[in-house]
Amino acid sequence: MVCSRLCFFLILFIFIISCAPLSIDQYEDESFLENPKYVAYEELKETLKRLEKSHPELAKVFSIGQSVKGRELLVIQITDGVNVTHPGRPAFKYVANMHGDETVGRQLVIYLAEYLLLNYGKEERVTKLVRDTDIYLMPSLNPDGFEISVEGSCESPNSLGGRNNARNVDLNRDFPDQFDKNRSIEDAYIYDGRQPETVAMIKWIRSKQFVLSGNLHGGSVVASYPYDDNNSGKDCCIETKAPDDAVFKYLAHVYADRQPIMKRGDTCPPENFTNGITNGAFWYSVQGGMQDFNYIDSNCFEVTFELSCCKYPKAETLPDHWRLNKDPMLAFMEQTHMGIKGFVVDAKGDAVKGAFIKVQGVAHPVKTTNLGEYWRLLVPGQYNITAIAPGFKKQRPIEVMIPINQSEAILLNFTLQRRSPLDNEPKDRSLRHDIDGLSVEDFKHHNYDAMVAFLRNLADSYPNITRLTSIGKSVERRDLYVLEVTKDPGRHIAGKPEFKYVANMHGNEVIGREMLLLLAKYLCESYYSGDERIQRLVNTTRIHLLPSMNPDGYEQSLVALKSECNRRNQSSENAISAQWREATSKDLKNSVEMVCSLEENAITKIEKKSVEVVWRSERDE
Ligand SMILES: [Zn+2]
The missing domain is CATH 3.40.630.10 (Zn peptidases)
Structure with a gap:
């Protein structure tokens, strides 16, 4: 009797000891x-x-x-x-x-x-x-x-x-x-x-x-x-x-x-x-x-x-x-x-280094390591994720759900398929591609000659989906070029809608002109890189792009810009500036204020940058 009571208390004591919340700190050094x-x-x-x-x-x-x-x-x-x-x-x-x-x-x-x-x-x-x-x-x-x-x-x-x-x-x-x-x-x-x-x-x-x-x-x-x-x-x-x-x-x-x-x-x-x-x-x-x-x-x-x-x-x-x-x-x-992690490999299982992991709606891709690893921090929510790499086909985004109270990153591996040359792949396409699969574009302004060369190059490179025509001539006899981008170009097909973009009708408003050149290139390259959205668009729509409706105005703007710079360097700056301010439009004047104050190489950089920024932000919308 005594023993059993003793045993009961002993067991109770051991039970209490084992259940007592001991501070973790007691174990820490x-x-x-x-x-x-x-x-x-x-x-x-x-x-x-x-x-x-x-x-x-x-x-x-x-x-x-x-x-x-x-x-x-x-x-x-x-x-x-x-x-x-x-x-x-x-x-x-x-x-x-x-x-x-x-x-x-x-x-x-x-x-x-x-x-x-x-x-x-x-x-x-x-x-x-x-x-x-x-x-x-x-x-x-x-x-x-x-x-x-x-x-x-x-x-x-x-x-x-x-x-x-x-x-x-x-x-x-x-x-x-x-x-x-x-x-x-x-x-x-x-x-x-x-x-x-x-x-x-x-x-x-x-x-x-x-x-x-x-x-x-x-x-x-x-x-x-x-x-x-x-x-x-x-x-x-x-x-x-x-x-x-x-x-x-x-x-x-x-x-x-x-x-x-x-x-x-x-x-x-x-x-x-x-x-x-x-x-x-x-x-x-x-x-x-x-x-x-x-x-x-x-x-x-x-x-x-x-x-x-x-x-x-x-x-x-x-x-x-x-x-x-x-x-x-x-x-x-x-x-x-937190978030997601994984590896990007090619069809053979080899690491793809320098691939970009993109989260739809977040303009901050992360890059894979030499081993093809990546980690992408994300808060709980639903995301569409893609892996993109130069020389590889684009893939559909993968939907991922990050749960609340996540303790481990979700494993999400990607296998990318290398691009293979298609039969109708244009012969002189650039092999260099940026993160969106678009060939690296030297972001810059194109004067008339450069614009024509750009359009001709596209037309020559993509004969199956483009046609370059002139719809007439400007006062100074420059051609008004239209690039048609569509499957089976050059003819109207019953039931196939026609679309046009017209830019640069005010010669000194130049961004739209550059956007259309980039858009033309983007459509052509994406069509052949397997982008389904662009293929659908180009197959079912006859797209006409007129990058400049006023090529004379553009060239005059350029001449005015250069001569203003020269004048500033040569003569009394104040007098000329006052004249200049009265004589020119706001857009062009702002450009000159910026351009004239900089070295030649810096001008090029800023021009390139502004074109690049506008292109990237507008395309993503
Ligand atoms: Zn500090």
Whole structure:
């Protein structure tokens, strides 16, 4: 009797013990929080080396370059099986301390490295993260600035020493900017004249296909997401959405919602952020920032996290900062696995590198790696996805549903079919194709001779679906060319409707003229690349395109433009300008204002760009 009662209580006791909610923290190793202090450069090198040595299968330390003063820009890579490549495993990075005196993020990234390595294999969340994610942690992009910063200083000094690099340049204003009027894809533009820290980071971003990134700062407490600037010239207060605005807002919330001080939004008065997040450009405009560069020039989505009101708080506060930010930092890293991922291969199963994964309605394709891998972050919802690659046929979009509370990216692989030369394939078609399967077009204005050559080339290349005729002559005896695009051109077929576009009847209104030339080319090329929509259109409609109804006016506009430039160079600018303003139309005048103030090569660039932008935006509608 006594025994059975004893046994009952014993069993009850064991039951209660086993059901008691034990804090996960009890199992975690956070011994690195003892005796908190900031780890300076020399000790940082040792710390990272120690971690690499004690976890050779999980951690690898390397440098992406050197600072102005020759300090290494150190990175610790953490992933299961770190010494081999894992196709399909997405890459994540945290970059801290690009402003040398914003130090909390720097130390938290070091803590994070310790935490992941100490708790791998013990804590399920950490194990999963390290097993499934290729993690890169960079404690400092500006080690020179950190070394001269002073603990306890909450604001940057007037000299900005410490914030900036050793040449007193703000690294977060030193990246190529999307609105830079000199912007170019040339290496000279991307790299020349930039700081060594910036160059190292640009090269790293371009060579490694990161999926997601956090950029850690201080001096405020908020999650700030792209875009960081616009072309308004204003310092702030204009919300400037990236094509993936929904994803960025979601990512900012993932962090801020879990960080109680950030979520409040008013931790550092007088600043007040709704729910602790903000669009970067709305907060204040940053030209040449790293965040936008990641998004615009690579696949990587980056969000900026400002972690403390005081830029360089006393070291004794570091454990509190860790406790506030640990869960948000981990949760943000876990978002590397949202949306869709997969491989793009050809019919033989070989990787297709440089293919574009397009999400219908979002003007931001991501590109496949050398292994054909891709990752595309998406918030819950319904999407149409296509993979497009030069030299391959277009395919129908695939419909994908991203569920709420997604924990793994949905696997979506693509097999692309190479284009084969068709019997009626035109002989001299360009083999170069851009992301839409359209051959690379040198975006520029075409004067009369260039326009005629362009149309003749199309007519010669696509004799089965085009016919070039002149409907008459202008006053100065130029032909008014019409390109017919249809199956069996040259005759009216009963029941087949006829359509026409007419452009450039005002000779100095030139964009429509270029749009029709591009449209003609697009119709012809898409017809033969297997685009069903275009085939249907061209088969069932007799399309007539008249790019210029007023070729004389166009040529006169050009002459006027050139002579105005010459006059400006030769004589008193003010007098001529006044005359000019009275004598010309607004459109042409604006062009001249722009053109005359620039070098010849810059003119060409801007002309090309404006044509390209209009073409892309109008076609997508
Ligand atoms: Zn900063």
